[in-house]
Amino acid sequence: MRTNPTARCPRRSSLPWxxxxxxxxxxxxxxxxxxxxxxxxxxxxxxxNKAVQQAQMEEDLLNIVRFRYxxxxxxxxxxxxxxxxxFAVGAGGEFGLVEGDSSANITPGIGxxxxxxxxxxxxxxxxxxxxxxxxxxxxxxxxxxxxxxGFEVLLRVAVANLNGIRNRFDGASPEFNRLAARFGAxxxxxxxxxxxxxxxxxxSEPIPSNxxxxxxxxxxxxxxxxFEPDHDGGYRLVGTRTVPFLWIDPSTTTAQELLDQLxxxxxxxxxxxxxxxxxxxxxxxSEFLAVRSRSLLEAAVFLSHGVDVPExxxxxxxxxxxATSRPDLSDIFRVRVSxxxxxxxxxxxxxxxxxxxxxxxxxxxxxxxxxxxxxxxSLVAQEPAQGAPILTLPLx
Numbered sequence: 001m002r003t004n005p006t007a008r009c010p011r012r013s014s015l016p017w018x019x020x021x022x023x024x025x026x027x028x029x030x031x032x033x034x035x036x037x038x039x040x041x042x043x044x045x046x047x048x049n050k051a052v053q054q055a056q057m058e059e060d061l062l063n064i065v066r067f068r069y070x071x072x073x074x075x076x077x078x079x080x081x082x083x084x085x086x087f088a089v090g091a092g093g094e095f096g097l098v099e100g101d102s103s104a105n106i107t108p109g110i111g112x113x114x115x116x117x118x119x120x121x122x123x124x125x126x127x128x129x130x131x132x133x134x135x136x137x138x139x140x141x142x143x144x145x146x147x148x149x150g151f152e153v154l155l156r157v158a159v160a161n162l163n164g165i166r167n168r169f170d171g172a173s174p175e176f177n178r179l180a181a182r183f184g185a186x187x188x189x190x191x192x193x194x195x196x197x198x199x200x201x202x203x204s205e206p207i208p209s210n211x212x213x214x215x216x217x218x219x220x221x222x223x224x225x226x227f228e229p230d231h232d233g234g235y236r237l238v239g240t241r242t243v244p245f246l247w248i249d250p251s252t253t254t255a256q257e258l259l260d261q262l263x264x265x266x267x268x269x270x271x272x273x274x275x276x277x278x279x280x281x282x283x284x285x286s287e288f289l290a291v292r293s294r295s296l297l298e299a300a301v302f303l304s305h306g307v308d309v310p311e312x313x314x315x316x317x318x319x320x321x322x323a324t325s326r327p328d329l330s331d332i333f334r335v336r337v338s339x340x341x342x343x344x345x346x347x348x349x350x351x352x353x354x355x356x357x358x359x360x361x362x363x364x365x366x367x368x369x370x371x372x373x374x375x376x377x378s379l380v381a382q383e384p385a386q387g388a389p390i391l392t393l394p395l396x
Contacts, residue, residue: 052081058349059076060376061348062351063075064300064372065304067300067304068320070320075122075123077120077121078120081118132379133295133297134379135275136158136295138244139244140375140378144374147371147374149367149370150184150187151183153180153332153371155179156180157299157372159291160292160298161291162176162262162289163282164281164283167294170301172326179261185254186255191248191255193247194244194245194246196243197242197245198242199243202236202238224240226239244273247269247270248271249269262289263285264289271287272287274290275290275292275293303329303372305326305327306333306365307335308335308336309337313352332365333365334358334365335357335365337354338355339354340355342359344359346362
């Protein structure tokens with residue numbers, strides 16, 4: 001009797017392996033669906049986070065370079081990122097019968113598709129311009145004193161006047177730089193700090209005693225206010241006001257020099273800070289510190305003095321003319337330039353056929369640049385102007 005060596009399955013047991021193939025495909029799909037979603041979320045979230053951060057840093061650096069050339073800055077907000085991903089597992093094949101025997105060719109298939117859609121909205125309108133041109137609020141400056149940039153850099157970048165001592169954004173300010181250096185030295189020695197204190201403040205004129213009842217007392221307490229007896233037998237409504245303060249340990253020589261330079265009254269270790277954008281700096285000895293802040297626009301223009309310019313651009317007068325008393329930022333901020341993309345990792349942007357970059361090893365420049373970014377995030381409206389054109393990019 002002759003045996004057919006290619007026979008796999010008699011006709012009467014039609015495709016006994018087919019349920020196994022189906023089970024394998026279903027198993028693959030179940031396992032993939034169970035792991036694909038969480039794994040995709042982890043990888044996509046971090047990758048988009050890194051990409052947005054890198055893009056924002058490069059955009060901010062580009063705008064500083066633009067100021068060096070008297071060009072108009074432009075900022076885009078990533079309004080939304082919609083990532084649609086799909087994963088499919090399947091199988092295909094060919095089936096047939098040859099002389100009563102079955103034959104099959106099974107081909108498994110796995111498919112993956114990622115379709116992100118990124119929406120950009122340009123900052124613009126009056127709100128954006130106001131956030132650039134309005135003096136930085138004093139509260140923001142106090143909050144940023146704990147940033148990694150430190151007191152000295154914060155004062156030189158973001159403050160225009162401190163108790164009458166002027167800090168120019170378009171020229172040298174040696175006296176102010178000495179003042180900022182003393183702040184930095186005291187901060188390093190932990191002899192100086194800034195923060196907020198709650199001070200009592202009278203909120204009303206004298207109130208007759210018969211006008212204050214239990215309901216009034218409870219209503220005032222809900223608003224963190226209280227009634228205090230007045231010397232006339234009535235009451236006054238009293239609350240608290242949060243004010244910024246500067247604390248200085250006066251026991252060191254550097255502290256005494258700082259107090260003399262600022263013309264602050266001695267005999268105490270704390271001084272209230274007031275915004276000199278609303279008041280005039282004191283003419284003589286003072287019990288408070290008057291701070292006139294720069295705008296974000298002035299701070300960016302100031303830092304643009306630290307941008308190197310190619311010799312060809314200098315000769316052609318393309319960049320902003322350098323003043324005779326140009327601010328020296330070499331110790332806090334420098335943007336280098338080269339014709340080729342820098343090899344060292346860092347922040348780099350291409351502009352006017354050259355590469356402008358901050359070296360990854362230049363920690364001083366990175367700290368100052370980080371301060372400017374913190375100011376931008378604190379001041380620029382989070383929501384772009386209504387009605388601004390929107391650019392949506394679907395990416396396959």
